Amino acid sequence: MGAPSSPRAASHAVANSYGRNWEPAQQVRTGDAEGLTKEFAQALSASPLLDLALPIIARVMLPTYLITLAQPHDAAALGGRWLCAVGGWDGARRLAAVAALDAERGEWEAWTAAPGSCPPAGLSSHTCTRLSDRELRVAGREGGTRTQRRYGSIYTLRLDPGARTYCYREESCRSASRSGHCAALLPTPGPRPGHQLLLFGGCDSAEPEVAGHWGYGKIQEEAPAAPRLTEQLAKLVSSGQGSRQGPRGLRHHSCSVVGPFAVLFGGETLTRARDTICNDLYVYDARRAPSLWFHFPCADRALKRMGHRTCLCNDQLYLVGGFGEDGRTASPQVCTLDLFL
Structure with a gap:
């Protein structure tokens, strides 16, 4: 401006x-x-945090180490309490990890992958779209710094705030290779x-x-x-x-x-x-x-x-x-x- x-x-x-x-x-x-x-x-x-599911909140409030090590990530708000930052670039590789801000305590936590999680090779300039209070749809380019796929995999990311865990599941559909x-x-x-x-x-x-496509009444968001x-x-x-x-x-x-x-x-x-x-x-x-x-x-x-x-x-x-x-x-x-x- x-x-x-x-x-x-x-x-x-x-x-x-x-x-x-x-x-x-x-x-x-x-x-x-x-x-x-x-x-x-x-x-x-x-407004409740639930209505503000924006990466910009993470950009404003992320501690310095996360800003440095996880850009460009994406984020989504859950349950009116949690802001979950997903993936990002640490300067050497793309990540698929999840960090969450507990708005009640004002603290960030690194959540752990649940057994059976099949994470992407790494994500940056991707999107995370909230489907429910515990489920996100993740789409975007993945891979290392020297190899890029011609297509992008699509993942469902299930989050468990009580256990502080996350679990990736790859969907059968794919998209064109997209970034940003x-x-x-x-x-x-x-x-x-x-x-x-x-x-x-x-x-x-x-x-x-x-x-992704869902029939009548399947998505409440x-x-x-x-x-x-x-x-x-x-x-x-x-x-x-x-x-x-x-x-x-x-x-x-x-x-x-x-x-x-x-x-x-x-x-x-x-x-x-x-x-x-x-x-x-x-x-x-x-x-x-x-x-x-x-x-x-x-x-x-x-x-x-x-x-x-x-x-x-x-x-x-x-x-x-x-x-x-x-x-x-x-x-x-x-x-x-x-x-x-």
Whole structure:
């Protein structure tokens, strides 16, 4: 976002013809959560950890040794108490281990593999999607530093907070080899909707890939309710302003599920050698089959971001962290997405 003279000035600077606006909110310094906004800090304190299953929380709160030894990991919240960080890169190899933050005690623990666990060779820039209070679906590239597979294995990761153990099980389905992608658990259309887990980006393809499908009533997990933002997105995609174009060759972007929509922002494109950091907004509309993409470009270079996260909390989408236009300078700002229609 750069360093605007004031949040309101930045707000006017970033608004574009599509009525999309990432507005920097007032910055505060709050101990370990340095750089969080007042609004976001209040939302965190008022919401259960269960609703904030985001790697960015781990990024804010991980102790130094985990930040150093397990990047880029992914994380998911369990039971309103545990934040489980999975895998990552320790500077020499990819890991598949699980470390968990006990929010009640404020301490990190290294969990152990249960008997019978069949872990991947190692994971980084992968995704972990919560399926239930004790089960995650893990997808992404695995292997050593010199060997990369042409496909990606998909794992179910079962977690037992009481025993402090985890267990990997490899699924029969596979995906393309992806790294730096995102995943979205979306409802399927129809009178008895099920769920499907879709992988976006992380390879050359512009099309999402199914990493799991569950029938009606099998998945109880739902994204936090966001009626206002869902209605705004429905109006945005029906306005005719966006192009029907999916994100080809995108990685290290963000993705949040808002009702029947997957909202992707930013990232690094693989389709060009220069000016690779993006500031585009993509909306995936899963309300009917076939699903549709909507692309909303932005001319403001200050919004270029990669390696960030978006968080849906209290009917508001927050943009947190990541690197700016040069791909190296970290951004300390927290912004909110506002749609003016």
